[in-house]
Amino acid sequence: MNNNAPLHIVILGGGTAGWMVANLFSHKWKGKNVKITLVESPDVGIIGVGEGSTPTLKRLFNMLSIDESQWMPRCNATYKLNIRFNGWSPQSGIASYSHPFPSQIDTFNTRAFTVNTRTRRMGLDTTTLPDKFLLASVLAEQGKGPKTPDNFPFNVEYGYHFDSHLLGEFLAERAQQQGVQFKQAHIKEVTRDQAGNIKSLLTDTGLAITGDFFVDCTGFASVLMQKTLGVKFNSYKENLFNDSAVVMPTKLDKEIPVETESTALSAGWCWKIPLTERFGNGYVYSSDFISGEQAEVEFRQHLNMLNSETECRHLKMKVGVLSKHWSRNCIALGLSQGFIEPLEATALHLVQISAEIFVQQFEAGNFTNKHQDEYNKLVSERFERVRDYIVAHYKLNTRDDSDYWRANRENSHLSESLVQLLDVWFKREDLGLEIERQGISTHFDSISWHCLLSGYGAYPPLHPNQPGKGDLYKEKNVQKFIQGCALNFDSHAVNLGKT
Ligand SMILES: Cc1cc2nc3c(=O)[nH]c(=O)nc-3n(C[C@H](O)[C@H](O)[C@H](O)COP(=O)(O)OP(=O)(O)OC[C@H]3O[C@@H](n4cnc5c(N)ncnc54)[C@H](O)[C@@H]3O)c2cc1C
Secondary structure: OOOOOOEEEEEEEOHHHHHHHHHHHHHHHOOOOOEEEEOOOOOOOOOOOEOOOHHHHHHHHHHOOOOOHHHHHHHHEEEEEEEEEEOOOOOOOEEEEEEEEOOOHHHHHHHHHHHHHHHOOOOOOOOOOOHHHHHHHHHOOOOOOOOOOOOOOOOOOEEEOHHHHHHHHHHHHHHHHOOOEEEEOEEEEEEEEEOOEEEEEEOOOOOEEEEEEEOOOOOHHHHHHHOOOOOOOOEEOOOOOOOHHHHHHHHHHHOOEEEEEEEEOOOEEEEEEEEEOOOEEEEEEEEOOOOHHHHHHHHHHHOOOOOOOOOOEEEEOEEEEEOOOEEEEEEOHHHEEEEOOOOOOOOOHHHHHHHHHHHHHHHOOOOOOOOOHHHHHHHHHHHHHHHHHHHHHHOOOOOOOOOOHHHHHOOOOHHHHHHHHHHHOOOOHHHHHHHHHHHHOOOOOEEEEEHHHHHHHOOOOOOOOOOOOOOOHHHHHHHHHHHOOOOOOOOOOOOOOOO
């Protein structure tokens, strides 16, 4: 890095991604010769959804030394211990299961959980519902928060729910206190130098904002990466069908739950996220299977709001990812980089992970493009493995109420990694070892995969010598599951298909 003039990093876009990244960079490069400017259009609003996080967000606040008492009340935030999936696999006899954030104390219970899942795959009657084993699920069911007394020797893992507008405002204020320059300007044009690098952003009032390095946080518009640098966008449509959402707030119940609910509807699923002032709700659906109008009616019915005056907001989603996350003197973060639909609330998690990897690689290359390829490989791998976990939710469903669910079940566009995971499971082998072998546990770990497969009741019929007293896996349900799932224990490899 030139020791005289500061390296000028320009972040374009002031949604949650832009302000998260502004905070992260200004913290990491405090005292270094780096100047950060964030530019936001006064004419283009932020997407204004994205109200659930993974525990990774806790790491960001800890790193920035921001206490929960400072930010949570300002952002109407609540604790999140798990996601509860309702109605995704009715034919297995399981109405609902929980995917919790695993805690330190679960180290002891996980062994019992995974041993039981293996035993059950052998046809022996044993309990395998994740809710019975993992602490966060038990707390969530009892409506208890994750905070423990000082003398409790284990941490309890959790994420957050928050109002995305308020979180953006909080992060914007904080970043400016840390020295980030803020400019409100709509960018109309982008100039490039002879080598093709981005040189400046031209505002609609004729001003030029120059920089050395640019971060595209312009949401689905992807002004720098797609529109300026022409980086190719790869759609995920072949195995993630949802492309739209309709959203609406509702009033809180008496008690504020500590979980996100995700309920399967006829052409997608609906989230319910508790904040301190309201519930956020949204129906994520595929417009190939249901119109926006029909989706709104179904959504209102589901919320018991059919005759309510409250308006719904309709959104389009661009589901897929850039072929390169770092091109020339620019990276994309947030929706401009890619989006894997919100089922496991992984979007902001991926923003933070990508930004952290970028900091490491940029520093290792002495603030040059030296480690661009390495960065692209690492971040693409993150997106692909998270995508697999989401795709598995659709592939394993046992709903029979619409073509949407049948098409998802029959879809054979699965990655090699996902095929291997399912293959090992249906062959009754050790799934944990396979996850280790593939080196993919940093994306979704063995516990998460066991929760998913067990939560869907993906098990064979009980062995004939078993008493069959298991309340969940009634023989007829399992038979239906196997017929419905197109994946089964006796011809496990037949229908997995390959991309
Ligand atoms: C239905 C749905 C549900 C979601 N749920 C979750 C969830 O539960 N958890 C989660 O982590 N994520 C979720 N997400 C994703 C989450 O909303 C986004 O990752 C997050 O809000 C970050 O968005 P962003 O900052 O990339 O883009 P945006 O919020 O769209 O911000 C774009 C910014 O770019 C600026 N801009 C655009 N064009 C220009 C221009 N020409 N000149 C200047 N500025 C410009 C705009 O002014 C704006 O500030 C969800 C997304 C959708 C669609």
